[in-house]
Amino acid sequence: MRNIFPILVFSFITLLSCGSDNDDEVSQANVTFNFDHNWDASPVTNSNFNTIQYTNANGEELSITKLRYLISNITFQKSDGETFVLDGYNLVDVTNNTNLSFTPTTTIPTGTYSKVLFTFGFNNDANYNNNYPDLNSATWNVPSILGGGYHYMQLEGKFIDNTTTETGYAYHAIRALDNSGATQEFQDTFFEVDLGEVTITHNATFEIDMNIAEWFKNPNTWDLNVLNNMLMPNFNAQVMMSQNGQNVFSLNTVNQ
Amino acid sequence: MFKWISYFILLFFICISCSNESVNEYVPTPSPLEIPPFFQDNILAPVIPTNNPQTVEGIALGKKLFFDPILSADNTQACADCHAPENAFSDADRFSDGIDGFFGNRNSMPLFNLAWNYDEKFFWDGRSFGIEHQAFQPVIDPLEMHNTWVQVEQKLQQHIEYPNLFEQAFGTSTIDSTLVTKAIAQFERTLISSNSKFDKHLLNEATLTPEELNGFNIFMDETKGDCFHCHGSDKNPLWTDNMFHNNGLDATFTDLGLGKITGDPADNGKFKSPSLRNLAFTAPYMHDGRFATLDDVISHYSEGLQNSPTIDPLMKKVAQGGVQLSAQDKADLKTFLLSLSDFEFINNPAFSNQ
Numbered sequence: 001m002r003n004i005f006p007i008l009v010f011s012f013i014t015l016l017s018c019g020s021d022n023d024d025e026v027s028q029a030n031v032t033f034n035f036d037h038n039w040d041a042s043p044v045t046n047s048n049f050n051t052i053q054y055t056n057a058n059g060e061e062l063s064i065t066k067l068r069y070l071i072s073n074i075t076f077q078k079s080d081g082e083t084f085v086l087d088g089y090n091l092v093d094v095t096n097n098t099n100l101s102f103t104p105t106t107t108i109p110t111g112t113y114s115k116v117l118f119t120f121g122f123n124n125d126a127n128y129n130n131n132y133p134d135l136n137s138a139t140w141n142v143p144s145i146l147g148g149g150y151h152y153m154q155l156e157g158k159f160i161d162n163t164t165t166e167t168g169y170a171y172h173a174i175r176a177l178d179n180s181g182a183t184q185e186f187q188d189t190f191f192e193v194d195l196g197e198v199t200i201t202h203n204a205t206f207e208i209d210m211n212i213a214e215w216f217k218n219p220n221t222w223d224l225n226v227l228n229n230m231l232m233p234n235f236n237a238q239v240m241m242s243q244n245g246q247n248v249f250s251l252n253t254v255n256q
Numbered sequence: 257m258f259k260w261i262s263y264f265i266l267l268f269f270i271c272i273s274c275s276n277e278s279v280n281e282y283v284p285t286p287s288p289l290e291i292p293p294f295f296q297d298n299i300l301a302p303v304i305p306t307n308n309p310q311t312v313e314g315i316a317l318g319k320k321l322f323f324d325p326i327l328s329a330d331n332t333q334a335c336a337d338c339h340a341p342e343n344a345f346s347d348a349d350r351f352s353d354g355i356d357g358f359f360g361n362r363n364s365m366p367l368f369n370l371a372w373n374y375d376e377k378f379f380w381d382g383r384s385f386g387i388e389h390q391a392f393q394p395v396i397d398p399l400e401m402h403n404t405w406v407q408v409e410q411k412l413q414q415h416i417e418y419p420n421l422f423e424q425a426f427g428t429s430t431i432d433s434t435l436v437t438k439a440i441a442q443f444e445r446t447l448i449s450s451n452s453k454f455d456k457h458l459l460n461e462a463t464l465t466p467e468e469l470n471g472f473n474i475f476m477d478e479t480k481g482d483c484f485h486c487h488g489s490d491k492n493p494l495w496t497d498n499m500f501h502n503n504g505l506d507a508t509f510t511d512l513g514l515g516k517i518t519g520d521p522a523d524n525g526k527f528k529s530p531s532l533r534n535l536a537f538t539a540p541y542m543h544d545g546r547f548a549t550l551d552d553v554i555s556h557y558s559e560g561l562q563n564s565p566t567i568d569p570l571m572k573k574v575a576q577g578g579v580q581l582s583a584q585d586k587a588d589l590k591t592f593l594l595s596l597s598d599f600e601f602i603n604n605p606a607f608s609n610q
Contacts, residue, residue, distance in 0.1 A: 050522035050566075065522075065569060136491045137299045137374060143476035143484060156569040168569030170485075229572040232478045 028107035029256075032205040033074065033118075035092045035100050036252065037067070040213045046097050052158060052166070056216035060224045062159035062169070064212070067094040069153035069173075070140070072126055073119040076108050076200075084108045089122070091138060112199040116206070120245055121152030121190035127175065146232055147177040152190060153241075155215065159224045169228035171215065173245070176238035187235070189242035195251040204256035214248040215241065282427040284311035289371065292450035294458060298491055302371030302445070308388060308438045310445060313425040318443030320421065321436060323609040326411055327394075328355050328401035335394065335440070338364045341608045344534035344601065345447060350545035354400040361511060363545030366538045368449040368601065369531065373498045380527045380543040382500060383517045387444055391437035405433040412436070449533050449601040450493065457595070458490060464595060471592025474585050481557070481581070481589055485570050486529045495533050495596060500526040501568040504561035504578075505542060513543065515566075525566050536597035550593060554586050 037044040039054045044064070052063040072089035086104035093099050121127070127149035135141070135150055142149050153173040161167040178185040195206065216222035220240040231237040287310045289302060304310065321327065325334045338352040339345040347364035354360070362380055370378075376386045384390040394400045395408060412418040412431045419429035426435050454472075456462035464472070474481040476489060486503075488495035500514045502525040509515075515524035527543045541547040547556065559577035561567070573579055581589065601607075 050520075131298065131491075133298055133300050137372075137494075139485065139488060139492055139497045141484075141489050141491045143478075143489065145473055145476055146478070158569060165575065166563075166565070168567065168571060168574070170569050170572075229569075230479045230482075 026109045026111075029110050029200050030103060030107050030203045031074075031076075031086070031200070032101060032103040032203075033071075033090070034205060034207050035071075035102075035210065036207060037094055037210045037212060040211060044094070044212060046095055049095065049157075052160065054213070056159075056213065056224065057218070057221045058216065058223050060159045060161075062157055062224065064155065064157040065095075066154055066156040067212070068092060069155075069210075070121055070135075070150065071102075071118050072122050073117075074104060075115075075117040076113045077115040077117065078111070079114040089126070089132075091135065091140065108200065110200045110202070112197070114197050116195040116198050116251075117192050118195075119190055119192055120249070121173065121175075122150055123190055124149075124175070124188065127190075142174045142232070145179075147175055147184070147186065149175060155212070159228070161228075162225050167224075167228060169224050170231065171241070172232050173241045174232055174238060176235045176242070177233070178235040179233065180235075185235070187239060189238050191242055191245055193249045195249075198254055200256065202256040204254050206254050207252040209250050209252050210248055211250070212248075215244050218244060218247055220244055282423075284313040284425055284427070286310070287312045287315060289445060289448070292448065292455075292493075294455060294493055295372070295450060298493060299372065300374060303374060303376060304371060304445065305386070305388065308441060310442050311425060313421070314439050314442040315446055317421045317425045318439035318441065319607075321440050322443055326415070327403065327408055327436075329403040329407070330355050333401055336609060338394075338400070339367050341604075342537065342602055344368060344449070344537040344598075345607075346538045348539065350540050352400075354397070355402050356398070358399045360399045362543055363540060365530070366534060367444055368447045368533065369494055370447065371445040372494050375498060377498070377528070381513045381517050382528055387441040388434075388437045391440045391444075392433065395433075408436065409433060447601075447607060449598040451600040452533060452598040453595040454592075455493065455598070458493075465591065467588045467591045468595045469592075470585075471588035471590065471595075474581065474589045475592055480579060480585060482570065482572070482579070483532075483557075486568075487532050494531060496529045496531040498528060500528055501570075502526045502564065502566045503529075503557075504563070504567045504571045504574065505546070505556070507562040507564050509564070511544065522566060525564060532593055533596045534598055534601065536594050537602055550590050551586070554581070554589055557581075558586060 049064050052061050054063070055061050068091060070089060070091050074086040076084040086106045086108070088104050090099050090102035132150070140150050142151060151172055151174055155171040157169060158166050159169055173189065176187040176189045195208070220243060222244070227237050289304065289310055291302065322335045325331045327334065333355045338347045340347065343366070345367035350363060351359040351361065352364050365380065370387055378384040378387065378390040384393060395403050396405065409431050418431060422431050422435055423429040425439055453462050454464070457464050475483045486497050486499070486501055488497070500523065506525060509525040512524045514526040515521060535550060539548060541550070541553050547553045557578055558581040561571050561574045561578045563574045567574060
């Protein structure tokens with residue numbers, strides 16, 4: 001017993017001293033992505049839902065009753081090409097006010113990045129080669145007759161149609177599939193959003209804006225009278241959504 | 257000096273070793289939910305409150321209470337009277353009559369896979385949060401068991417068996433309403449339905465008929481049934497999103513549903529999407545049991561839609577009454593829906609009163 005005590009004390013001190021010697025490492029930063037939404041600069045939250053109050057580029061008055069979308073594959077890229085891909089994906093759910101903020105578990109080294117990118121939706125590998133219980137539970141799947149995988153976005157609401165009737169629309173974005181021919185023709189509709197050059201000095205919070213009006217605007221002026229429902233199996237509609245999506249996201253600020 | 261320290265250390269270890277050996281504290285036998293492998297692989301884990309773990313004794317007690325009319329004021333009505341096993345724990349009557357012969361204005365709901373209701377909103381209008389909390393309601397509902405909890409507690413306390421059963425389930429023979437609802441909730445969580453023909457088809461243990469397969473495709477086809485956005489799919493074995501929608505039953509509402517609870521007019525006429533499992537046993541359908549048959553339900557979606565400000569945008573071609581399914585498509589959709597019925601579930605002896 002007499003011998004053990006000093007040994008215990010010694011090993012205790014030894015253990016303690018182990019804990020804190022990573023002074024020479026490059027410091028790592030956590031990054032958080034906040035998603036804010038607007039209709040041509042007027043802020044949109046779920047409290048603005050369910051009332052017809054927006055006018056799209058084609059002149060239709062509309063409301064939003066549901067908005068959720070998937071982002072994935074957040075990537076920090078250095079000018080020399082070195083990239084850091086952050087784990088995980090995020091289903092932003094504006095309707096229920098959940099997942100408007102996303103902090104990936106992986107950290108990145110501080111420094112200057114020439115590009116910060118994320119994918120709207122899933123790339124094909126992520127879309128088809130994985131099963132995601134959380135997304136299945138959120139009924140986010142795409143039927144296998146439509147190629148399977150997952151939705152990229154569900155934007156729903158009502159608009160006043162050309163007979164002045166309030167009509168539903170379901171602007172659902174998925175990977176484009178043409179089932180009309182003998183063989184299935186796919187076209188990629190997920191896209192990368194480049195937030196530009198960013199220097200990370202500390203833990204950083206990215207404020208990302210989605211201008212919902214852009215989905216109806218550019219380059220394709222969206223006519224809800226023609227394209228309001230059953231858009232998932234509509235190959236051209238999916239391609240147009242992807243084109244209009246290019247201008248939807250922008251980086252507001254980075255706080256650190 | 258060293259000697260003293262040695263004694264202290266010794267004493268210290270002895271003390272530590274003591275505190276772990278709570279010899280007298282009774283622990284009921286854990287009985288974790290048996291999660292079907294297909295659920296395990298495809299959807300999130302069930303919700304089980306940390307303060308009410310599943311135990312053999314708790315489940316057995318909950319089952320006894322569920323089937324026991326002692327919970328009602330005049331000892332005539334058990335939960336099972338409105339939630340009968342042969343009806344997948346629903347009621348074949350459109351409206352259930354309570355002990356005083358009054359009828360509510362809602363159709364009883366089937367009870368299965370409740371632990372996977374992740375938002376934990378129960379009742380057609382979601383007004384009750386959590387299974388335990390829900391179980392407080394029927395006992396005191398004047399249209400149902402019309403009792404008081406004080407009375408229930410007294411009756412159970414004076415019963416020859418119950419105090420002992422509570423002792424075994426919860427380590428105390430002092431009965432209170434919280435423990436009653438905990439036991440019932442434990443039993444309700446065991447009501448898992450996962451053995452329909454369609455489930456077996458997904459596990460390659462059964463083969464669907466061409467009609468059933470076509471019906472499934474109609475269900476999944478956005479230009480036809482388009483049911484999957486609200487009612488699950490081959491990837492979501494719950495066959496519901498457990499969310500609230502207006503599926504176009506009425507142009508004006510006598511029952512506001514979710515809107516009455518939230519006070520938001522945008523929620524008027526919204527009700528929780530029911531699971532489409534076990535439809536073979538759960539007629540009549542909808543929150544007010546207005547449809548006696550599945551044919552009526554399918555005709556509703558096909559050509560009976562009523563427009564209203566809160567109708568779900570997924571209800572399309574409302575002006576024409578719906579998507580106008582052909583007679584063949586309707587018939588096939590019905591056979592598919594029926595393939596979600598789980599005969600093993602309604603015949604499971606663990607769930608019946610014996």
